[in-house]
Amino acid sequence: MSQRTISRLVVPRSGQNTWLVSVGAAAMCFLAVFAMALSVSAARLAQGWGEALAQTATVRITAPAGEIEGQTLIVLEVLRTTPGIAEAVLLAPSAQAELLEAWLGPDLPLDTLALPRLIELRETPEGPDREGLRLRLQAEAPGAVYDDHTRWRAPLIEAATALRGVALVSLVLIGGVMAAMITLAASAAMASNRQVISVLRLVGARDRFIARAFVRQISLRTGLGALLGTAIAVGTLLSLPGAGEGMHLLAGLGFQGSGWFLPLALPVIALILAYAASLATARRVLKGVT
Amino acid sequence: MIAFENVTHDYGGGPLFRDVTVRLDPGSFHFLTGPSGAGKSSFVKMCYGELVPTSGVVRLLDRELTSMPRDTLAETRQRIGVVHQNCEFLDHLSVGQNVSLPMTATGRAVSDDEFNDLLSWVGLSAHTDALPPTLSGGERQRAALARAIISAPEMLLADEPTGNLDWEMSQRLLKLMIELNRTGTAVLIATHDLNLIRLAKSQVSARVLRIAGKTLQTAGTEL
Numbered sequence: 001m002s003q004r005t006i007s008r009l010v011v012p013r014s015g016q017n018t019w020l021v022s023v024g025a026a027a028m029c030f031l032a033v034f035a036m037a038l039s040v041s042a043a044r045l046a047q048g049w050g051e052a053l054a055q056t057a058t059v060r061i062t063a064p065a066g067e068i069e070g071q072t073l074i075v076l077e078v079l080r081t082t083p084g085i086a087e088a089v090l091l092a093p094s095a096q097a098e099l100l101e102a103w104l105g106p107d108l109p110l111d112t113l114a115l116p117r118l119i120e121l122r123e124t125p126e127g128p129d130r131e132g133l134r135l136r137l138q139a140e141a142p143g144a145v146y147d148d149h150t151r152w153r154a155p156l157i158e159a160a161t162a163l164r165g166v167a168l169v170s171l172v173l174i175g176g177v178m179a180a181m182i183t184l185a186a187s188a189a190m191a192s193n194r195q196v197i198s199v200l201r202l203v204g205a206r207d208r209f210i211a212r213a214f215v216r217q218i219s220l221r222t223g224l225g226a227l228l229g230t231a232i233a234v235g236t237l238l239s240l241p242g243a244g245e246g247m248h249l250l251a252g253l254g255f256q257g258s259g260w261f262l263p264l265a266l267p268v269i270a271l272i273l274a275y276a277a278s279l280a281t282a283r284r285v286l287k288g289v290t
Numbered sequence: 291m292i293a294f295e296n297v298t299h300d301y302g303g304g305p306l307f308r309d310v311t312v313r314l315d316p317g318s319f320h321f322l323t324g325p326s327g328a329g330k331s332s333f334v335k336m337c338y339g340e341l342v343p344t345s346g347v348v349r350l351l352d353r354e355l356t357s358m359p360r361d362t363l364a365e366t367r368q369r370i371g372v373v374h375q376n377c378e379f380l381d382h383l384s385v386g387q388n389v390s391l392p393m394t395a396t397g398r399a400v401s402d403d404e405f406n407d408l409l410s411w412v413g414l415s416a417h418t419d420a421l422p423p424t425l426s427g428g429e430r431q432r433a434a435l436a437r438a439i440i441s442a443p444e445m446l447l448a449d450e451p452t453g454n455l456d457w458e459m460s461q462r463l464l465k466l467m468i469e470l471n472r473t474g475t476a477v478l479i480a481t482h483d484l485n486l487i488r489l490a491k492s493q494v495s496a497r498v499l500r501i502a503g504k505t506l507q508t509a510g511t512e513l
Contacts, residue, residue, distance in 0.1 A: 006394040012382045199378050202338075203392035203437065204368035206361050290340045 007213045010200060011193055018221045021185040025225030025270055026232070028178040032171055033233030033263045034253075039167035040262065041253050046160030053153040055127070059088075059119040063143035071141040072117050078136055079121065084128030091118040178270060179277045186218050186281035197289055211282035215275060222274035226267040234263050291316050291445060291476055292337050294506075297346035299332050305344070306332055310506040312499065314478055316444060319471045319494050321487045322480040323509065324501035330480040333501065334449045337478065338370045339363045351444070368396055371438030371475075375450035377430055379422035385433050386418035392441045400440060412436045412466060428459035435466060445476045452486060460486055468494050 059079065063071045072090065079088040091099075096118060097110045130148055137144040190197065193214075200210050237254045255262060291314055298308040306329035314320055314337070322330050335341040336348050339355050348355040350366050358366070371392075379388045389409065393400045409415045412432040417425060425433060431451055438446055446467065452460035464479075464486060471477045471494060481487065490496050498509035 003394055003397040006387070006391070009383060009387070010380060010391075010395070195378050196380055199380055199391070200395055201364070202367065202372055202378075203395055204364050204366075204441070205395040206364045209395055 003209070007209060008216065010196060010210075010213045011189070011217050012196070013217070018185070018189060018217060021182060021218055021221045021274075022225030022228075024181045024185070025178065025222040025274070026229030028174050028181070029226040029229035029266045029270060030233040032174045032266050033230055033237065035167045035170040035174060036262060036266070037237055037254050039164050039171065040255055040259055042160050042164035042167060044256070046157045046164070049156045049160060050153060053149045053156070055123045055125065057121040057123060057146065057148045059121065059137070059144050059146050061117040061119070061141065061144045063141075065114065067143070068117060071143050072119075074141045075119060075137060075144045078133075078140055079119065082128050082133055082136075084124050084126055085121055086124045087122040089120045089122075091120060175269070175273065179273050182218065182222060182274045182277040183281050186214065186278040187285065189218060190214060190282065190285045197286070201289060207283070207286045210286060211279060214282050215278045218278040219271055219274040223267055223271040226270035230263050230266050234260070291318075291351060292478075293347075293349040294336070294343075295347040295349075297336070297343040297348055299329065299336070299341065300344040301332070305504055307501055307504050307506060310346070312506055314445070314476055316476055317471070317474050318476045319468075319490070319496040320476075320478045321490065321496055321498045322478060322501065323482055323484070323487065323498060326482065328501040329504075330482075330501060331449050333506075334372075334447050334478070334480050337445075337447050338367055338372050364396075368392065368441055369444050371435075371441070371443040371446045373431065373434045373438050373446070373448040373451045375453040377434035379430075379433070379437075381422050383421075384419050385414060385422060385425065388422060389414075389433060389436045389440055392437060396441075398441065405440070408436050408440055413462075427454045428456075428462070431455060431459075431463055432466070435463065439470060439475070443475060445478070446470060448477070448479045448481075450481055451479065452481065452483060457485075461489065464490055 059075055061068060061071050061075055076088060076090065079085050093111075093115070096115060100108070100110060100115075130146070134146050137146055197210055200213075240253060293313045294310045297310040299306045310333075322333060324330055332341055336343060336355070337350070339348075339350060339358065342348070342356050350358070350363075351369055353362060353366065355363075379385075380391070383391075386405075386409070387394075390400055390405060406415065409418060412435055414429060414432055414436065417429060417433075422430065422433065431454070435448075435451070438448075448467065451467075452463055455463065460483070467477050467479065468490065479486075479490075487496070487498060491498075500507050500509040
C-alpha cells in the first residue's frame, strides 16, 4: 500500500464533523450563488437603466387652453430642426390617460382636466445641445420644459450600484464565515482523532503526512458540499419565473449567457479556502503534539 | 544509541527523578523497574522524545533531543520501535494495515514475504484482516510488537508490555523480544514484574535499571 493510499485511509471517514463541513459548505455556496446573482443582476440593472434613460427625454408643455395647440406645434418644429433629436412623438391623450391611471385610478375625469402636453424624445447617441435647446424652447414656447431625465437616472444608478456593493460585501462575509467554519471543523476533527495523531507520531510519521491526511478529507468534503450547494442554487435560479411572467421583483435575478459559468468558480474557491484553512489549523494543532 | 546525561524530570509537582546518567548501547538488553509512579513511563517516553527533560541532556541516536527539529524527531522514531501496555491502534484499519503503518506512513515499502513472515512470527497470520478491537489483550500486544519492529528499528522500547497479559502470554512475548535482541536490536523493557526479569536473565545477558528514591540505580543480584 502506498503512502498516498494510506494517507487517504488513516483518518476515519465517519464522524459528524466531516459531514457538518459538507452541509455548511453547501449552505454557504447556496447563499453565495444568490449573492453573486444579485451582484450581477444589480450591475446589469444599473447598466440597463443608464442606457434606457440616457437617450430619452421629455418635453412638457403647460399653457392656457387657447395657446397650448400653437405652442405644441412650435415645439415640434423646434425639435424637428434640432440636431441630436432622432424622433419626437406627441403623446396621444389616451396614452397620457393610461400613464396617469396607474397613479390616480380609473375614475378620475381626465378629459375635464387641463393636462399638459407631453412629447417623447429619442435622442441620437451624440444627443442635442441640451442647454441650447432649453434656451430656444424658452424663447419660442415659454410653456415648454425640457426634461432629460438626469435627476431620475442618477439615483436609480446609485441605488443599483449600492445593491451591487451589498451583494459583494455579502459574498465576502460568506467567504469569511466559510473559512471560520472550516477552521472550527478542522480543529474539531483533529481533536476527535487525537488517537490517530498520536499513533501516527509514534510510528514516525511526519507532520506533513498527518496534516495532509486531514486536509485532504476536509477539502474533499468541503468541495463536495460546495458543488452540491452551488448546483441546487443554480437549479433554483433557473426555476425562478422569467421576465413577463408576473413576478417582476425576481424576474431579473440570475445570470445571462456565459454568466451562468460564474457560479462554477464557487466550489473551486471553497476548495482552495478549505485547503488553506485546514492546513493552517492542522499545522497549529500538530505543533502542540509531541 | 540513547544516552541520558544528568537528566532531571519535573512533572510540575517536584522532580520525578534527578541527575540520571545512563547509556543504552546498540544490541543491549535492559530492564527498567521500580515501584508504580517512580517514573518508568516518563523515562521510556524520553527515550523516544515524547517527553523532554527539565534539565540535563538526552541524546537519541546521537542527536540532542531538545534541539531536535520535529521532522528529525519523526525520522528518529522510525528507528525506535515502541510498545505500550495499552497499545493504541487505528481501530478502523485492519491489523495488517496497522502493522505496516510505520512503513506506509513514511513512504517505505515492505515486501509481502517480509510482512507475512513477521505476522507469522508474532502468531497473527490469521488476523491480518481483523480489526484491532476484535483482538485479545495478548494479540494486541503482539500486533503492537509487530508494528514496532516492522521497520527493523535499532531500538525497541516496551513500557509494561505484559501488564495486561497472563503469565503464559507474557513468556511468549518475552521470548519474541529476546529473539529480536539476538538479531542485534537493543531492547528496553519497563516492567515491575520481577518474575519476567528473572526469566529473561536466565536466557539473555540483561542489565537491570531501577528507579527508586528519585534516582536511577543499577539493580543488584537480588533479582
